[in-house]
Amino acid sequence: MGGPPGRGEILNKRRLSGRFGAIRLIPGGNGGTYPHCNSVWIEEAGVLIDPASDRGRLEELRRLGAVKAVWLSHGHEDHFADLDLFDDCPLWVSREEAPPLESLEGLLDAYGIGEPDHRAYWRRVFEERFHFRPRSPSRFFRDGEVIDLGSETVQVIVTPGHTPGHAAFLFRKTGALFLGDYDLTPFGPWYGDAGSSIEETLRSIERLRGIDAPELVSADGKKAKEFLEKKLGLAEGEGLSDRMVLVRTEKSDKYDRYLADLFYTDKNGREIYLNQEILAAGLAIRMGE
Numbered sequence: 001m002g003g004p005p006g007r008g009e010i011l012n013k014r015r016l017s018g019r020f021g022a023i024r025l026i027p028g029g030n031g032g033t034y035p036h037c038n039s040v041w042i043e044e045a046g047v048l049i050d051p052a053s054d055r056g057r058l059e060e061l062r063r064l065g066a067v068k069a070v071w072l073s074h075g076h077e078d079h080f081a082d083l084d085l086f087d088d089c090p091l092w093v094s095r096e097e098a099p100p101l102e103s104l105e106g107l108l109d110a111y112g113i114g115e116p117d118h119r120a121y122w123r124r125v126f127e128e129r130f131h132f133r134p135r136s137p138s139r140f141f142r143d144g145e146v147i148d149l150g151s152e153t154v155q156v157i158v159t160p161g162h163t164p165g166h167a168a169f170l171f172r173k174t175g176a177l178f179l180g181d182y183d184l185t186p187f188g189p190w191y192g193d194a195g196s197s198i199e200e201t202l203r204s205i206e207r208l209r210g211i212d213a214p215e216l217v218s219a220d221g222k223k224a225k226e227f228l229e230k231k232l233g234l235a236e237g238e239g240l241s242d243r244m245v246l247v248r249t250e251k252s253d254k255y256d257r258y259l260a261d262l263f264y265t266d267k268n269g270r271e272i273y274l275n276q277e278i279l280a281a282g283l284a285i286r287m288g289e
């Protein structure tokens with residue numbers, strides 16, 4: 001067997017749009033990164049999570065009167081920037097996230113911004129660019145609580161560290177996990193703010209890692225699964241008994257998933273590099289692309 005090309009360079013293709021069961025992702029500008037995030041919209045229940053994605057689309061929801069409650073994963077400006085559109089909707093958040101939402105001074109304190117000049121600068125930025133308006137939460141999330149929304153059942157997982165009361169949401173029916181700012185980009189999730197904690201961040205990551213939320217809920221995920229089943233003869237029910245599958249793992253990636261090189265033999269005993277086939281079929285992209 002020759003050396004495999006591009007070892008372990010497969011990453012699942014993530015298309016951040018569309019519908020996942022009863023939930024819908026509203027992709028944010030700038031790829032959902034600062035100064036935006038991605039919002040989650042649970043249409044039937046009228047619950048909007050993290051309104052800072054696409055102001056135009058959120059204004060439309062506002063016009064339709066469709067939003068019954070707004071949930072926040074945490075009180076950072078790139079997650080509440082469009083909250084001002086929903087000033088008459090109940091706001092749900094963890095208790096520890098209330099101070100930065102209740103007052104501008106509380107927000108500056110949470111970031112540990114002390115210098116009067118810096119405070120003045122950020123006060124203006126938060127108000128003008130991120131539409132900060134003081135808000136009092138109407139309900140606090142409790143860790144582990146399960147909220148029945150009819151079309152979805154949501155489990156709240158309080159994951160402090162990024163901020164003192166950051167919350168992630170597990171959508172049990174869909175099997176999707178909304179990580180908030182635990183998306184583990186090279187940028188985060190520890191920011192070093194006044195309320196950040198490395199120890200708690202690590203504990204929260206460990207906890208989120210233990211949750212089984214396969215990426216099969218998306219249309220892309222389903223397509224990729226069908227493709228693999230067909231390639232490996234699983235779809236026809238012939239099983240793998242007459243085939244050979246070789247899995248080589250060398251290291252884990254930044255999400256701590258194993259990177260694997262997969263080889264299998266076809267009906268004629270020919271050895272095929274499955275990673276390359278997945279790439280060629282457009283079902284995955286190389287890391288960094």
Ligand SMILES: [Zn+2]
Nearest residue numbers: 074076162181
């Ligand atoms: Zn954040």
